[in-house]
Amino acid sequence: MCASISGFSKLSKSKKIDWMVETYFSNAEETKNVLKQYWNTNEKLQQLHDEFIENTITNYYLPLGVAPNFLINGKLYTIPMAIEESSVVAAASKAAKFWMDRGGFKTQVISTNKIGQVHFMYYGNPETLKNYFNHIKSQLIADAKPITKNMEKRGGGILDIELRDKTQDIKGYYQLHASFETLDAMGANFINSCLEQFAKTFKTEALSFNAFSAEEKIIQIVMSILSNYVPDCLVRAEVSCKVEDLNEDKTISAKEFATKFIQAVNIAEVEPYRAVTHNKGIMNGIDAVVLATGNDFRAIEAGVHAYASRHGKYSSLSHAKVENGIFTFWMEIPLALGTVGGLTGLHPLVKLSLELLHHPTAKELMQIVAVAGLAQNFAALRSLTTTGIQQGHMKMHLMNILNQFNATDTEKETLTEYFKLNSVTHSAVFEAIENLRMKIND
Ligand SMILES: CC(C)(COP(=O)([O-])OP(=O)([O-])OC[C@H]1O[C@@H](n2cnc3c(N)ncnc32)[C@H](O)[C@@H]1OP(=O)([O-])[O-])[C@@H](O)C(=O)NCCC(=O)NCCSC(=O)C[C@@](C)(O)CC(=O)[O-]
Numbered sequence: 080m081c082a083s084i085s086g087f088s089k090l091s092k093s094k095k096i097d098w099m100v101e102t103y104f105s106n107a108e109e110t111k112n113v114l115k116q117y118w119n120t121n122e123k124l125q126q127l128h129d130e131f132i133e134n135t136i137t138n139y140y141l142p143l144g145v146a147p148n149f150l151i152n153g154k155l156y157t158i159p160m161a162i163e164e165s166s167v168v169a170a171a172s173k174a175a176k177f178w179m180d181r182g183g184f185k186t187q188v189i190s191t192n193k194i195g196q197v198h199f200m201y202y203g204n205p206e207t208l209k210n211y212f213n214h215i216k217s218q219l220i221a222d223a224k225p226i227t228k229n230m231e232k233r234g235g236g237i238l239d240i241e242l243r244d245k246t247q248d249i250k251g252y253y254q255l256h257a258s259f260e261t262l263d264a265m266g267a268n269f270i271n272s273c274l275e276q277f278a279k280t281f282k283t284e285a286l287s288f289n290a291f292s293a294e295e296k297i298i299q300i301v302m303s304i305l306s307n308y309v310p311d312c313l314v315r316a317e318v319s320c321k322v323e324d325l326n327e328d329k330t331i332s333a334k335e336f337a338t339k340f341i342q343a344v345n346i347a348e349v350e351p352y353r354a355v356t357h358n359k360g361i362m363n364g365i366d367a368v369v370l371a372t373g374n375d376f377r378a379i380e381a382g383v384h385a386y387a388s389r390h391g392k393y394s395s396l397s398h399a400k401v402e403n404g405i406f407t408f409w410m411e412i413p414l415a416l417g418t419v420g421g422l423t424g425l426h427p428l429v430k431l432s433l434e435l436l437h438h439p440t441a442k443e444l445m446q447i448v449a450v451a452g453l454a455q456n457f458a459a460l461r462s463l464t465t466t467g468i469q470q471g472h473m474k475m476h477l478m479n480i481l482n483q484f485n486a487t488d489t490e491k492e493t494l495t496e497y498f499k500l501n502s503v504t505h506s507a508v509f510e511a512i513e514n515l516r517m518k519i520n521d
């Protein structure tokens with residue numbers, strides 16, 4: 080029987096579980112055991128995880144892998160990656176190794192500005208509103224001082240506030256459009272706190288601005304929130320080498336590989352159906368590092384895909400060319416990341432990941448994450464334009480399929496050997512395991 084419940088949030092963890100298993104599951108005890116398998120035996124650690132979110136019933140594991148041999152601006156990194164998809168870590172590792180021998184990745188942070196907006200409604204004279212904004216702008220910044228003073232001491236804070244007229248889109252709609260430097264913090268909470276203070280000052284002071292009529296004094300604040308679209312928080316990652324140095328794969332010449340690779344990128348630049356998958360490959364690398372370092376992958380995903388559509392059509396985030404015999408492959412993407420705040424100082428595996436990356440600043444992390452995305456894209460395109468994606472991907476996915484068929488360790492060993500020489504597909508694994516089991520039973 081399914082049921083609604085009031086006051087669920089106030090119940091203890093065990094009472095929440097009791098209600099859930101009794102309401103939704105046929106075997107309450109078995110379900111509880113599954114949940115408990117993932118509890119941490121260290122009670123303090125379990126409590127820490129319970130308190131990350133609300134109504135926690137257990138932990139949801141993702142594997143944490145590492146991809147070594149990333150040479151970035153002359154410095155070697157081993158990159159932590161939290162992801163559920165097989166072949167992503169292998170692909171990143173393979174691309175890292177390939178480029179390590181060809182000068183490595185070159186990166187550069189282009190800009191670090193973040194945006195937040197107070198959205199409001201005003202139906203009076205636009206000129207009077209402009210005058211009011213110019214009059215109140217310095218007070219907006221001054222009233223936010225208690226929030227910004229520490230950030231300013233570190234060299235960040237509010238960069239500017241503009242009044243934007245959006246009445247062409249919606250009658251009466253205006254914005255306070257503010258830009259911020261949040262240094263090593265992603266900055267969502269800092270920006271939102273500043274915006275809510277701007278809104279308060281803006282609305283309250285309007286009541287005593289003499290140039291407003293009685294109706295004009297009523298500024299209706301709709302909402303105050305940062306934007307996850309950060310086209311001015313941009314990082315570039317690049318690899319390049321002589322075309323002839325691209326040669327590693329004996330099935331295709333270096334020149335032919337460069338041509339096919341660039342064609343594949345060009346297709347993703349013009350064809351949205353392909354661009355989405357191409358960019359998904361980039362996000363395989365990006366999301367995995369973003370998660371491992373305790374950052375907000377939803378914010379990153381939303382911002383990156385908006386950027387990929389900035390010219391009015393969804394397009395490739397990466398680009399490639401050959402000029403004067405040099406192959407160059409690069410990407411510029413917006414990444415608002417933090418190495419302080421959020422979960423970064425709390426989750427033990429996030430702390431470990433940041434230590435593995437030599438305790439990066441947010442700017443350094445932007446560069447590492449962009450490299451992981453570019454490497455992933457290189458590996459996928461290399462497979463797609465040579466062997467096809469399935470060969471490598473299915474080779475890595477083999478263990479998952481074997482586990483689906485409850486293969487024993489001996490079966491896994493035998494079939495791993497067998498599939499070194501045979502193509503992995505779901506049905507081929509099924510057949511092979513059936514044959515093996517039949518032979519043993521004969
Ligand atoms: C999968 C590989 C790497 C195999 O590649 P391979 O040549 O068979 O690998 P190998 O066994 O010869 O090993 C070479 C190196 O690859 C790495 N490597 C190899 N195996 C492992 C492993 N088990 N664990 C860790 N690392 C591994 C590792 O760096 C290793 O060097 P070593 O460590 O031996 O010095 C290759 O085929 C590849 O890069 N494929 C691309 C896979 C990929 O992109 N996967 C993402 C999922 S598909 C998808 O979601 C995106 C997509 C494709 O749709 C995007 C798009 O369309 O653009």
Ligand SMILES: NC(=O)C1=CN([C@@H]2O[C@H](COP(=O)(O)OP(=O)(O)OC[C@H]3O[C@@H](n4cnc5c(N)ncnc54)[C@H](O)[C@@H]3O)[C@@H](O)[C@H]2O)C=CC1
Pocket residue numbers: 229230233261262263264265266267268269270271305307375378417419420421422
């Ligand atoms: N739309 C969105 O993306 C939203 C995201 N969030 C969440 O907000 C969190 C991130 O917000 P933050 O404000 O970054 O985190 P936070 O609230 O933990 O604040 C980080 C604080 O660290 C301090 N700090 C210490 N050293 C610093 C340094 N070197 N540079 C900069 N600041 C330093 C600053 O006071 C800064 O405000 C994430 O968990 C995210 O998921 C929250 C609301 C909306």
